[in-house]
Amino acid sequence: xxxxxxxxxxxxxxxxxxxxxxxxxxxxxxxxxxxxxxxxxxxxxxxxxxxxxxxxxxxxxxxxxxxxxxxxxxxxxxxxxxxxxxxxxxxxxxxxxxxxxxxxxxxxxxxxxxxxxxxxxxxxxxxxxxxxx
Numbered sequence: 001x002x003x004x005x006x007x008x009x010x011x012x013x014x015x016x017x018x019x020x021x022x023x024x025x026x027x028x029x030x031x032x033x034x035x036x037x038x039x040x041x042x043x044x045x046x047x048x049x050x051x052x053x054x055x056x057x058x059x060x061x062x063x064x065x066x067x068x069x070x071x072x073x074x075x076x077x078x079x080x081x082x083x084x085x086x087x088x089x090x091x092x093x094x095x096x097x098x099x100x101x102x103x104x105x106x107x108x109x110x111x112x113x114x115x116x117x118x119x120x121x122x123x124x125x126x127x128x129x130x131x132x133x
Contacts, residue, residue, distance in 0.1 A: 032100050034109045038126040045111060045124050055119040058093055067095035067111070077112040079125050088123045089114025097126075105130040 034041070049058045055071070062069045076089030097109040112125045 034098050034100050034107075035102075038128055041109070041111075041126045042124050045126070049113065049121060049124070051121050051123075053121040055091055055093065055113075055115045055121075058113050058115075058121060062093060062095040062111070065095075065097075067097055069096075070094045076114045077125065079112070079114075079123075080127070081125075088112070088125065090117050091115040091119060102130070105132055107131070 033044075036044075049061060055073075059069060059071055070093070072092045072094075075092060076087045077092040077094065079086050079088050092115065093113040095111045095113075097111050099106055099108050101107075108129045108131065110127045110129070112127065113121055114123045114125075116122050
């Protein structure tokens with residue numbers, strides 16, 4: 001009787017343990033804020049760097065988040081949505097926010113800030129690139 005009870009407990013633990021690990025991994029996986037839609041990310045970014053924020057302040061914030069940042073004081077960024085392409089601003093910052101897996105693709109997330117001639121923020125664009133295996 002005791003042996004049967006031990007076997008039942010072992011079987012239960014063999015099923016429960018992988019299930020708990022899978023739930024933890026799924027929680028970590030879906031907790032990544034980069035998985036949000038580009039528009040949701042854009043709205044969140046605009047709360048931290050609202051229109052009119054200086055190029056220098058945006059650059060400090062982006063570096064503070066650990067992003068790889070490149071600044072152009074000579075050109076805006078090329079916004080590419082669908083078949084429409086337009087240059088935004090006359091100065092810009094590009095930040096590589098990170099990557100995540102969305103099987104079977106790796107998704108890279110970049111953030112672009114465009115600034116006017118006075119170095120004030122005029123627009124933000126979040127660009128996601130899906131790279132296949």
